[in-house]
Amino acid sequence: MDPMTPYLVLGAILFVCGVVCMATKRNAIGVLIGVELVLNGANVNFVTFSRFNADFQIEGMVFALFVIVMAAGEAAVALAIVLNFYNNHTTVDVDSAEELKG
Amino acid sequence: MYEFDVQLFVFWLVAIGTGLCAIATVITQNIVRSVTWLLFTLAGTSGVFFLLGADFVGAIQLLIYVGGTMVLVVFGVMLTAQGPFINMKTSGAEWAISIVAGITLFAVLCFGLGNMGMQKTAPAQLEDPQASHHAATLGMGFSGAPVGPQIAQGLTNRAHYLLPFEIVSIHLLVVLIGAAYLARAKKRKEAAK
DSSP states (O other), rough: OOOOHHHHHHOOOOOHHHHHHHHHHBBBBHHHHHHHHHHHHHHHHHHHHHHHHHGOOOOOOHHHHHHHHHHHHHHHHHHHHHHHHHHSSSSBBGOOTTTTTT | OOOOOOHHHHHHHHHHHHHHHHHHHHHHOOOHHHHHHHHHHHHHHHHHHHHHOOHHHHHHHHIIIIIIIHHHHHHHHHOOOOGGGGGGGOHHHHHHHHHHEEEEEEEEHHHHHHHHTTTTTTTOSSHHHHHHHHHHHHHHHHOOOOSSHHHHOOOOOOOHHHHHHHHHHHHHHHHHHHHHHHSSOOHHHHHOO
């Protein structure tokens, strides 16, 4: 078996869990948790390639670091939006955010 | 003769734990429990990074994700966890569709893993894994010095990461201002009248 495969399968599990989490959670913070899981799955893949592919050994870690920083910023902005939504609608149910529905 | 590989054993331990915590994050209906499972998932992911030799990325994962982002998420849960929002039930039909879609996506990803021709990349192990995964190499790349395996072979057309680093710092400043602007206490115009 290729030495990368277990790591990539772990990344795929995290990614799929994040996608299912985004699809099933009705709480806006649950959707945010799904995004974090997806980003972690991508990070596992980046670091795996940086370990097993000599041409990618710096880039993989650099991309992983950028993803971590972007995730921190995204979480801050998303939580500010969720709190604003909660202040205006007194709910965090994403199904009730339908003002823009056509 | 079979040799007991400690690193492989620890990897399977950490990987199975991380995967189970990720699945538990999805299937629990309680948002507080979901956040707690996510905490364990992120910590397990940083363990995987350590096992892959990326010490610096693992440490940053622990510091920023487990230490910073999780505190943000926990604060969000604390500020919004009012009675009905702690347990929000998802209907059975939505579960069924989501799980079928998820399993299909996972099957496609695993099928792609088996077919992506990794025979080319598999032998390309690092020549000296001890020397190239230190934080100093990353720091040199971030501060503008070209780094990477080709430098050792005399090629200098190697990328460095000073500009992306600057862009990320500007991005963080924008996020800081944007989050403070969004989350600020609004004056109620109706209340003032």
